[in-house]
Amino acid sequence: INLQSDGKTCTPGMSRFLIFARRTDIRMVSLDIPYYADVVLAVNSSMKNTIAIGVDPKEGKVYWSDSTLKKISRSNINGTAHQDIVSTGLMTTDGLGVDAVGRKVYWTDTGTNRIEVANLDGSMRKVLIWQNLDSPRAIALYHEMGYMYWTDWGEHAKLERSAMDGTGRAVLINNNLGWPNGLAIDMAGSQLLWADAHTERIEVSDLNGQNRRTLVTPVQHPYGLTLLGSHIYWTDWQSRSILRADKNTGANSITVRASLPGLMDIQAVDRERPLGFNKCGRNNGGCTHLCLPRPNGTSCACPTGILLKGDGRSCDDSPETYLLFSNRVSVRRISLDTNDHTDVHVPVPELHNVISLDYDSVDGNLYYTDVTLDVIRRANLDGTGMETVISQGLKTTDGLAVDWVSRNMYWTDTGRNTIEVARLDGTSRKVLVNNSLDEPRAIAVFPSKGFLFWTDWGHIAKIERSHLDGSDRKVLINTDLGWPNGLTLDYDTRRIFWVDAHLDRIESSDLNGKLRQVLVSPVSHPFALTQSKPVSSPLTPFSRLSQQDRWIYWTDWQTKSIQRVDKHTGRNKETVLANVEGLMDIIVVSPHRQTGTNLCGVNNGGCTHLCFAKTNSFVCACPDEPDGRPCSTISGYIPTSPGKGANSTPVPKMIPKAPTDTSRRGPSLVNCTDGNLNSEFCLNTVVTAPHGEGLHISYVIGGVLTILAILILIAAFIIYRHKKSKFAEPGVSNLTYSNPSYRTSTQEVKIEASQKPPIYNQLRYKKEGGVDAGYTKEKIRIVEGVCLLSSEDLYWDDLKQIKHSRGGLHTCIRTDTVSLQTSSASLDDGETEQLLQEEASECSSITTLTPSAITPQRHAQHSLPDTGWASLRKPSTESEV
Known part of the structure; x- marks a missing residue:
């Protein structure tokens, strides 16, 4: 910081400076003074593996990515006001670019192979590029021209460009590249500069990729690259230093700072430089959501998965048709309205081990089971209104189904071997089936037909059906079954679809278990499945299905993916989403999926508690435990003299005239309360048995x-x-x-x-x-346990981790054959000692081995372990970490 002209006071902060990431901290070097000294940005937050960095000079904020914490964060340049702006759906955010003019942040993710954009606060997030990316790294923005540039150091290394809305994509350079890392734009000279760690060169071309030439060579292992004024600056992993050279000639190379292990990205900032004209500055370009620049103007865009309306300016609030799936610790959404099948996290709080899902299209609530908390909960899709509807008497709720017509929910409990029902708010709970169940799993309802279907993957695997009240139970299929897991219904063709994880196939049959067909075989280990509902109309016959309406989707544990196939032919198998750990349930949400009606759909059929529809009738039922309200199994009948605090259920204006089972059964007895003690329906009154009946x-x-x-x-x-x-x-x-x-x-x-x-x-x-x-x-076979810890100067292949650690090369495994690979971060000695103490209680027998004791295969090339990233040097067939 300079002294001001009065000779007494200092400037508020640095005007021209370098800011760089060093894995566990962020540092700054002032360019206002004649010497170089780095100072640590005092952010009140821990950093595990900070990689990319960007600066908004207008508001004086610094942005950074952390590949271990999987977040993008920001703070003031003085370290205050720390905030995580993106904390879901990130893997390895290698590149970060702040559009200070357009007020957006862009980033590359080499784990998901995507390029995304969002507002500076992380809102309105959108995927721009998701295809044909291998390992995208650095990204550079030119708002005035409407272009963004990025490097890709994958198998076929290249340097690409597109408009800042993701359109007009073009490959600029794809020859004589190895590991293109850092990237910078010289706006004054209309030049593009990049650093290649494999060819050990810093090169330059015009903004179209032409007139290419070498600027600086050799450089040892450049990573980050930036420029300011007449100089370029870069970080070097091998020399652990920041260097500088002339941006036009590459001459006069000097070391700015040395002895800085863990160097990553670097940016040069001049806060006095004018930002330029904002193309979207007036009324957000007329857009309701995102306004993004491009060479010939601007374009409006919507958050990921949402279509732009016909006016080209506004967006819907959410997709119309989409997938919801659980992966134990999160619930995510994949839009089926767009070609981009990016998963978006649903912000439901307090998820521990979510297994089963269903959705109520009437109230817009998501229902889910959590087997760690042993609860059934519901919440809005925006994360609000979360409440526990069932909190007691659950063990392992594998399956969940919502009857959107009768307003009931059904679930299977494989721990208690029961199938139960309750109202959607959790009241009027009742056990429907509690015998001849072994491992009940998936469950599905057919409200308009009055049927309930479920799978049982126990000792004698079977698929069963009953009425919605549990009566008329029938085994549909019990032959040639292994582990029937997921179950879904096609309400139009009236067919059942299920997955078998033991026989590795997807099958279907009619509602009676007949006309059985194998749809797909083999599949690896399917767990849950769902399907879209075709939209038929006089103008669109059922045979002419839209692209999104002909698929059946399933989750697969072994491939860790969501896949789909044509549900009519079993062909055109595709992977919708890959590399997702812990996949569980999956459902389709569509306005055309939950349709139909039944006799319970009007005023609960006149029942006081539970109404169960059948094909042409319905029955009323009472909960297993009295709730203080008089209960009757006669439609429209309300017991007189209700108990204290009881609420009466109004009689419907028009009782359904269809024949019902209640007329044959007559009124059922209920538990006595103070209010119905004199009622003829009271169950607990003393009745004298006729002579001889004892x-x-x-x-x-x-x-x-x-x-x-x-x-x-x-x-x-x-x-x-x-x-x-x-x-x-x-x-x-x-x-x-x-x-x-x-x-x-x-x-x-x-x-x-x-x-x-x-x-x-x-x-x-x-x-x-x-x-x-x-x-x-x-x-x-379970064998003895061994705990392994890597040394600092080695890295290993094929790490097999059982417990995800804090980035260290450690694991607790029970096998006598071990092989290890690099980790994304290393541990210091204190963390290592603490980690060993923590793991000591988890292994049945602990042996600490030295690297020489296990002699894993080593790479011949050198590594840079203290950076947290391994540097694989020649040959070029090896991939850079």
Whole structure:
């Protein structure tokens, strides 16, 4: 900072300076004074692996990305007012560009292979480029020209350009490139400059990629590149220094600062330089959401997944048709309205282990189960209004289905082996099925037909159907089934679709389990599936389906992806989204999906509590536990003299005239309250039995007890046989884990090839930690535990981590064969010691091995471990970390 002309006071801050990221901190070097000294930006926030950096000179804010925390953050240049502006959907944000004129932030993500944009506060986020990207890195913006430039150091390295709205994409240079890292624009000289760490050169061309020439060579391992005035500045991993050279000749190279390990991106800032004219400055360019510059003007855009309306200026609030899926710790959305299938996080709070989802199109609520908290909750899709509707009596709620007509929800509990129902607010809870269930999983409703369907992947796998009240239960399919997981219904063609994770296929049948067909085979390990509903009209016959309406979608544990296929032909298999850990349930939300009606759709059918529709009738039912309100199973009948505090249910203006089962059943008895004690429907009143009836009752009770004893003996025998089969060989455990279990074990396993077991030893979720990382459909052997820690000067191949650490090269595994690779960050000695102490309690036996003791394969090339990034030097066939 300079002294002002009065000789007494100092300037408020630096006017011209360099600002650079050093992995765990951000530093600044003033260019206002004749010497170079770096000062640390005092941000009140921890930094784990800061890579890219940008500056907004107008507001005096610095922006940075952290690939370990997976965030983009900002603060004032003095370190105050720290704020995370993007905290979801990021992997490795290598490049960051601040459009100080247009008030936007752009970034590249080499983990998701996307280029995105958002407002400076992180709102209105949109994916601009998502195709044909390999490893995008640096990004540079030229607002006045409406262009953005970026480098890609993937297998086919290139330098590209597009308009700042993502249109007009073009490859400028794709020959004689190795690892193009840093990128800068010389606006005064109309030049483009880039640093290549493989060819060890800094090169320059015009803004169209022509007139290419070498500016500086050799340079050891350049990473970040910037320019200010007549000089270029760059960071070098190998020399651990910041260097400077003439931007026109490359001459007069000097070292600005040395001995700075962990150097990453660098930017040069002149706060006195005019920003230029904002193309979108007047009324946001007439756009309701995003206004983005391009060479011939501006364009309006919408956040990811939302279509621009016909006026070319405004956007809808959300997509019309989209996927919702869970991956244990988050719920995400993928729009089916756009070609871009980018997933967007739904901001629902307090998610721990989300398994099953469903959506109510009437109220716009998302319903979900959390098996760590053992609750069923609901929330709006904007994250507001979250409430717990079922909080007790749950163990493992695998399946969830909303009856949008009758306003009921159904769920399967594989821990209690029950199927239950309640009103959507959690009241009037009732058990519908609690016998002959082993591992009930997916559940689906057909409100207009009055049917309930579910899968059971237990010892005897089956798909069943009943009425919505649990009556008239029927096994539809129980042959040629392995692990039937997900289930979905096509309400138009009246077919059931399900996935089988043991037989590796997707099948369908009619609603009676007949006309069975294999749709797709093989599939790796499908878990949940859903489908879109075709839109038919006189102008659009059912046979002419739109592109988004012909697909069936499923989640796959083994490929960690969401895939789809034509649901009529089984062809055109595509990957919608890849590299997603912990995938669970998936549903389609569409205005055309939840349609139809039934006799419970008007005033709850006149029922006081639960109304269950059937094909041409309905029944009323009472909850298992009294709620203080008089309950009747007669439609339109409300018991007189309600108890204290009870609320009466109004009689519908028009009782459905369809024949109902209630007329045949007559009124059902209910538990007594003070208000209905004299009612003829009271269950707890004392009734004197006719003479001689007591002996008959004794016979009945004796018979029932005898049958129960026989059933207990049979169950004990089955359990014994099951356990015996699981531990048939000493030391071998058939943990062949299928449909998730919630075992708390975190043991790693050693895989042995064998055939898939014929029964029951299937994948389960863990209540702590999600899907078991050691997943296999085959027999596995648990062996002794070893804890490994890398040394600082080595890095290893094929790291197999069981527990995600804080970036260190450590793991706790149970196998006698080990191989390791580099991590995105290293640990200092204090963190290493602390980590060893933490892991000591998790391994059954701990052995700390030196690198020489395990002799993994090493790369011949040198590495730079203290930067947190490995530098792979020649040959060019190797990928840069």
